[in-house]
Amino acid sequence: AKRGGGNRYQYFSTNMTELALRRLSLENNLHRAIERNELALHYQPILNIKTGKFSGVEALLRWNSEELGCISPAEFIPLAEETGIIISIGEWVLRQACIQAVSWLKQGISLTHMAVNVSSIQFLNKGFSTLVASILAETQLNPQLLELELTESTLIFDEGAILIILQSLNALGIKLAIDDFGTGYSSLSRLKNFPINRLKIDQSFVRDIEEGAENAAIVVAIIAMAESMKMNVTAEGVETAAQLNFLKDKRCHEIQGYLLSRPLPATKAEIFLKNQS
Ligand code: C2E
Ligand code: CA
Ligand code: CA
Ligand code: CA
Secondary structure: OOHHHHHHHHHHHHHHHHHHHHHHHHHHHHHHOOOOOOEEEEEEEEEEOOOOEEEEEEEEEEEEEOOOEEEOHHHHHHHHHHHOOHHHHHHHHHHHHHHHHHHHHHOOOOOOEEEEEOOHHHHHOOOHHHHHHHHHHHHOOOHHHEEEEEEHHHHHOOHHHHHHHHHHHHHOOOEEEEEEEOOOOOOHHHHOOOOOOEEEEOHHHHHOOOOOHHHHHHHHHHHHHHHHOOOEEEEOOOOOHHHHHHHHHOOOOEEOOOOOOOOEEHHHHHHHHHHOO
């Protein structure tokens, strides 16, 4: 009786099967990505407006799977989180970023911070701050130069528990940043109790600075708030000169975006950082 519906069902079901197969194949390959040496970090230089120098970088994970080709972090990070693989991948990222920072410092590059993204699963995993401490000890990186980027969604869990982890990380001497600031639901009253060093203004606000007075107002408000809480503030996703000028004018501390540089493989990032002075 329902012939049309039947067809639709078939179409739907084929689609679901494809999705499930893709997921399964991603998962199988992701499990072996570290041992197969398929992961790499790219580094996006960050401009300090006051000094006019690129002295920070953000490490961004890349996966070039032998079987599946290049997969975007937007696709594999959520899967890595759901499956728990993010714990071992996150550890690899942290170690690799610290090793790279030490290598650049030894070559005379004046790095002020190596920013590393941390998933909430990783952050809430028991012993995370101990792991960070041991990687710092192992790589001999000055803790002051390591900055962990946490998303607002990480900070909405139980306040007491979060504070304990943040304080133990803060006690190591490392820096803590809130990524994609303005897109989550963290309450400001809570934020002021946390040892946070930096707010990163989400690129969705930066993108529309020129068009909407509203977004410009949000950006200005975040900069003022960071200022009053004695935090640093970085704008990300800066793609146009107009956006850069606006942010400079509003005294945003640091700028990151395609206008200045895309994330670069380590060798290219090294040349970029060396060539600027
Ligand atoms: P994110 O931490 O917010 O990183 C910024 C993203 O914006 C990066 O995408 C970067 O390449 C991109 N981007 C930088 N400048 C511009 C710009 O001017 N315009 C536009 N349109 N985009 C720009 P990417 O590398 O694809 O990473 C996506 C997300 O995946 C990251 O967002 C982060 O949430 C996650 N991610 C990446 N690496 C890691 C990692 O090592 N660990 C964890 N847990 N998450 C990671
Ligand atoms: Ca980030
Ligand atoms: Ca971000
Ligand atoms: Ca993001």
